[in-house]
Each structure stands twice: as C-alpha cells, then as structure tokens.
Amino acid sequence: MSNFLFVAAENDGIADCKAGGMGDVVRDVPREISRRGDKVHVVVPSYSRLHKDGVFKTSLKFQLRGTSYTAELYEVTPKKEFDNLTHYVIHHPEIEEGGIAHIYHDDPTEPFFNDFVKFMIFCTAVAEAIKMGAFGELDVVHMHDWHSSAVLFLKTYHPAYSSLKKMRYVYSIHNLAIQGIRPFYDNFASVHNWFPEIQLKHEELMDWRYQDCINLMAVGIRLADAVHTVSPSYKEDVMMPSRRPEFVGGESLEKDLQKANDEGRLHGILNASNYNNIREAEKGLLYRNTVKALFRWLQDESKKYKADFLAHTGEKIMEFVTERPKFIVSSVARLTEQKFYFFKRSPEAFEKMLKRLEKIDGIFMLLGTGDPDYEQLFRDMSYKHKNFIFTNGQSEDLIDSMYLETDLYFMPSLFEPCGISQMLAMRNGNPCLVHHTGGLKDTVTHMKTGFAFEGKTYNAQIKSMIKRFDEALTLWEKDKAAWKKIQSNAKKARFTWGKSVDGYYEKLYLL
Template identity: 30%
Template structure:
C-alpha cells in the first residue's frame, strides 16, 4: 500500500502547534508498515543544510487562475521516512508559516492552492493508493483530485474545526476552483469559499483527532457553522485518538533534561524541578509547580486563566506559562508577571524549554474551551506531571477525575464547566494532593504506565485505509 501524507507542517522542519508533531509521529509509524511519503512546503525558516534537504532535480510549471507558478521539489529522509518538500517563492518565502495575526496572510488562499495543485500533480505522476490530507491547508486537494478523475482514495483529517480556510468568492478564480462548485452543497459558505467543506465533501473518509470531538462537532455548540454539513456526511466520519511519539517524549532518555528518570525511579524529576527554578531565578522549589504550554488564544482557556490568575497566585504555588498568541493576552499576563513573585511568563515557543517544563512540573494546566485532542496532557503524563483540564473533546477522552480505589488511564483533575470557582477548586485539589507525597507518586507512576503512544493511533488508521481499499 502506498500512502501520500500531506500536511502544512511537519516537525522538526516547521512547527506552529500539535499538527506538526502528529504529522511526523503518525507518518513515521505508518512507514514501518506501509510505503509512506510525507509532503509539505519548503518554508524559508527550514534549514536545508541541517536536515540534508536536497533538490530532486524535478521542477515543473503549474497553470491555474490565468497564471503560472514554478515548482521545484526537494527531499530528505528522517528516521527512514521520505519527506518531499514543495518550493515556490510565493508559497515559501515568508517570515512565518501562516502570518503573525489571527487572520493570516491575505494571500494564504493562493499560497496553499499552489501546494494543493502540486500534490495533485505528484499523484498524477506517481500513483498512490491513499492520499491523507490534514486540516484546511490541504483540503482543496480533495476537490481537485475528484475534478481530475484520479482513483486515489482520500482520507481527510480535521485537526481543528475552528480554522476552516475561509476566503472571498473572488478567490475561486485565482486558486483554480471551477465555478460550478460554488454551491451550498459543495464549497459555498455564507457567500464565501470554505476549503474545509471541499475536504469533507470529496473525501472517502473523514476523521477527527479524538472520538469525543467527532461527536461534539455534529452539534451547533462545537460545529463552527459546519455541524449541518458534517451531519450530512456523518456516515464517513470517525474519531481516532491522536498519540505521542514515546521515543521523542521519554524522560529516561531526553537529552534536554538535566537529569533523567523513569516510572520506577523518579529522583531525577526533583533534580529537574530544582534546576528549572534556578533557570527562571525562583527559589520556591518546595512549592507545587503548575505550568501552561500552548497558544495564548481563547480556545486554550486564556479568558478563564486571566479571570482566575490573581486568586490562583494567592495560593502556595508557582505558575509558569510558555506560549505565544494574541496581544491582549500578552499584555494582561505581562501586567501580572510584573507584580507577582510566583508567576513566570515566557513568550514564544522553545521546544527544549517545553521539555524542561514537563519534567519539572507537578501539574499541567489545560483549561481549553474546546480541544479536538490535545497532546500536551499525554506528554505531561509521560513525564509524571498530572493534568488539570476542562472536560471537553480529547481531554475528556484522555483525562479522568482522580477517584479513590479507581484507576483509569489517565488520571488528573477535571472540571465540567468553564467557571472560575470550579477551576480554582481543581487547583486547590491539586495542592492538597501535592501534600500527600505517597498518593502523588502513586498517581504519577500509574500515569507514566499508561499507553498514549502513536502506535495505537496508527493501527486505527491502517484499518481505515484497508477498509477503503
């Protein structure tokens, strides 16, 4: 079986979030069982020398929308996985992947249309049994493949329904979409073009990244305006829980850590905590350490955090946040950091620092308003850090409230509604658990034994691919 796995970002080459991590982890594991090629854009930020990325010698011209675009293909391998990179100046020569604002670059439709048309050209030249498309950036490919008449089976994965690839109707012409598709049953969405509808409507199978999210997006509350369209195509919708690369996230071998440790010998975790406190110039290493790692956007619960943070920091704890996002959240958090000794803020994203934080922390704060899957909570448990989450989406599937004499993978603190008092109650419960070292270590050990590996996810995708063939 030959699979072409298309994603706008694949770690470690380019990353803005969990999409990059799961794209690498899943395609690598699948490649151990079938013939996989991954494909992504060759953004300016990618270090070609470091990753030994070389030209394939294959260049060609694409024509659509009345214009032509020069394409050059590059390639490398990572852990045995072949990765193909698409280079076009308009697509790749940018300071960031999608743009610094929430709206993104104004010409993202044309940029990623170039990527999608290139994928189709590659499928024409070298037949693949399965084409696996991810998120809105590649969704248009499904429609283009159908228009071309290719028989390749298409799997389309929704990683976050909130980002659908919405563009004005005028975008149809310049991106090479046949005007006949501008219908409510296809890509039309309240007068605009919706790329995600192109993926959903033209794929043979549609997946989300957790079972609960697959159910939630069929409702108006979580459907982001597409719940009706998704219900129409619900017979091909499946929720497959994401997983993590347990070799990459392994506290017993992680080179980023000052000391390693495992579920049977956790002494190194305290070393990591003390080292981290020295690094951020804090001396409260005996207090429980709560961390947040993620984007500073409403979806990740930033409204609730900012509403609660003054009360939270009155408690005997240290809170450290790592992330980037909207300016209003930056400003609000910066004001708190300037006056609170037990709050540390790090803007931007640093992979090494994130690993150190997972290892040092006692608790991970993840109060997402909605969460398609989430990988942070799985990584945290791998490092013996206990999650504190809002009961939604993939968090509901992976984190279960700590109950005496009942063990369910994984265990943490779960609050049911996005309310300040419920959030702070969970914080208080975590602090109480911290005071019971024997119980704390028992839960850490149990969570570190849970299997949230990408292997389980890959098995489900293999079953899906085989069912389509």
C-alpha cells in the same frame, strides 16, 4: 504493499517545518506506517527555504489563472531515516513563508489572502505530481486541514485531474476554527481567478455564513472518503453547534460533520505521544534553564520591548534558586483564546488559585508567547503576584525541565481537539488538571490519572476549576499515598501511535 501520500502544511519529520500539533502527526503517522512495511511519501510546501539542500526530482507544469505555472519537486533529508518513507517539498517563488513559524501568513485586513495563494499553487502542483506518477501508484492520499483540501476540489471538478479519482482520500481535522474562507469571485485570491476553467458548484463549496465564499475546511469534510478528528470526544463535540464561550463545537460546520457521520465517513481516533527517544533534561536544572533562557532573550533585538519584564522575571527566579518552592504548577502553551480564555475573562479566579498555592509554599510557572493581549495580562499578573513566574518566550530546554520537575500540569483549554501537552506531562508521571473537553476527556480520568473540571455554564466551569484546583492541592497536602497513586497511574498511561494507526488502517484507510 500499500502506497500512501501525506499532503500537509507542516511536517516535523524534516527540520524547521512545524507550527503546531499537525507537524507532530505528519511526522509520527508516516513513521508508523513505514514500520508496517507500507510505502509513504510526505509532501509539504518549501516556503522558499526548505528546498535549498534538497535533491531536485522533477518539474511540475500546470495551468493557474489562465497562465502556465512551473513548480519543482525536491526530495529532502529527514531528521531521521526510515525504510519506505520519503519526504518532499514543492518550490515555487509564490509559495512564500509567513510570519507564523516561517509558515503561515497572518493578515487581519484580508484573512487567508496570502495563504490561499500559496496553498492553491501547492495543491495544484501536488495534483500534477500525482497525475505524473511522481509518487508511484497511490492507494491512499491523506490530507491535513484546509491547506491541502484543494486536492479534493481539483480531483472532483478539474477536467485535467479526473485520473486522480481512483485512489482513496482521507481528510484529518486538526484545527476546525481555521477554515480558509475566500470569495468565489472578484478578488485576486478568489477561486474563479485561480481556476477560471472550472464551473463552480456553489452549493457544494460554499460557506454557510458567507455564501459568496468557498470554505476549504468544508470542502475537505464534504468531498473526502473518510474524515478524521484527532480524538473520539472531539468528534462528538464538533457535531454540535458552538455556544461560545461556554462551548466550542462545530464552528458552523456541524451539519456537514453530522452528514459525514450519518454516511459512516466521520471517525474520531486519538492522536498519540512518542514514548521512544525522549529528549530528557537533567533533573534539578529548572531554575538554571529559566535564567539561561532569560539571558538569551535579553540579547534578542526583537524582545527589547519587554526587556524590563524579562529582567523582573529573572529577579523573581533567583529567589527560588536558594529557597526552593514546595510545589510547582506549570503550563506550557501558545497564549491564545483556546488555551487561556478562562484566565482572560476571569482573572480573579486565577488570583484565587495563586493565593491557594501560596498557602502550600507553591509557585505557578507559565511559559508561552502569542496574542499580545494575553501576554500583557500575564505580565501584569507577574508584577502583582510573587508566586507567578511568567517566562514570556520559547526554550526547548526550559520546556523539558518544566515537564520533568512540575508537580501538577494545568491545561484549562476552552476546547481541545486532542492535546499533546497532557500526554507529555503524564509521560513524566505528572498529574494534570484539565478542562473536561475533547481529547482531554479521552486522556485524563478524574481522580485516577489526574483531575478534571467541567460545567454546563461559564460560571459553573469557573467554580469547578477553582474547586478542583483546591481539591488537588489538598490531596497532595493530606494524602500523599493517594497522590502517589495518581502519579503512578499517569506515568503508566500509554497513548501509542501503534494503537492509533491500527484505527487508521481499519476505519480511515480500509486496508
């Protein structure tokens, strides 16, 4: 029996510990490993809240900033029990929750300041717990994104943690754009301030663009035994330099990733989707669930600034309760550059698509919150276009209804390490129209399981997006048999954790 430790900032295997797709992976992969009879421990920060109902396991004493720190390890109750799988959180008063999903901080004046502080304490506590044997004799430590890469820094450079060198270290990249860059010196959240006893090897740790800083994403890539991207096509993308906005690739780390690939350490393995215990909404409740969500948000103090808009959306939805549209296009996503750059830069392209949709008595439903500029863009669009329904909030019931009752799911991501939304839509037999990039390239096949647009330049991409949208709607109008075939192929497609974790064992874990 092998023994694994997963170290991450998020874990949707426990309640209230998810901000994005990383939380899903850290939930599902340990479950799959435990099903195979191996032992798994998952540890995340407590964010001063997740330890409250936990069972205290041990105190963790270590040195930081030249002073003594004591953190606490708690075992916590998961959403679902599995044999051989144990969930933990680490509590320390300085490991605080941030404003993003009660996990991350977002301080534009000094990026990563608060997150660096809490994740340094967390990673040092994890290193101490491994050293003490709190998780037993480990074979593999699997870390996720920059928040956990300091474990590699400690086992490589810190004399107190040289005993950690005997196990295998795997590093997964979920969001290459967020790299955890902090100064080496002269700042409270600098490496030297937190680890004054370590002689810093700048060349091995530095950011190529800001050479007086450490890049913790780069540390993960440079020091891990195996590096993992969450789809095969994204692996190819990140070894090329970014050419924004046409192409988002290695984000200044392409040389490190090429080197990892040359050394046989870089592997692209597709994330999967869950096909068991699907939380299903009842069919026919789409508009009711929209209205319910709008009424709930209207009572929320924090949403008062957009109360007029929520009421406007409610009024639009009521028309469709009696006059059902013939075709629904939908998108569910955080409103960011990654997800909707094409609409922000070319709103006229989006308007063309809405006009085309009008011709078949169709509507476009978008659900999401995020960047204030993107929220404003879509609110303005909703006032202008009768057939654009923008639900500016978050509701699980409504999201389930949208996945269930949509006709075409639209995902125009500028880049996509893997993507889960397209898998969830396909699971319900909904064809997707996607930008052919990263994980979307690995999951959606044009004219077989869905539709895809691409192009070498930005203008070519926009033209292709409008053209493919028109072709998809024309197919639905003129060739119902071909449309049904694509629906059926989408529903049959399977991206299972069983298959993905086979790849983990073979390429990442070497077990």
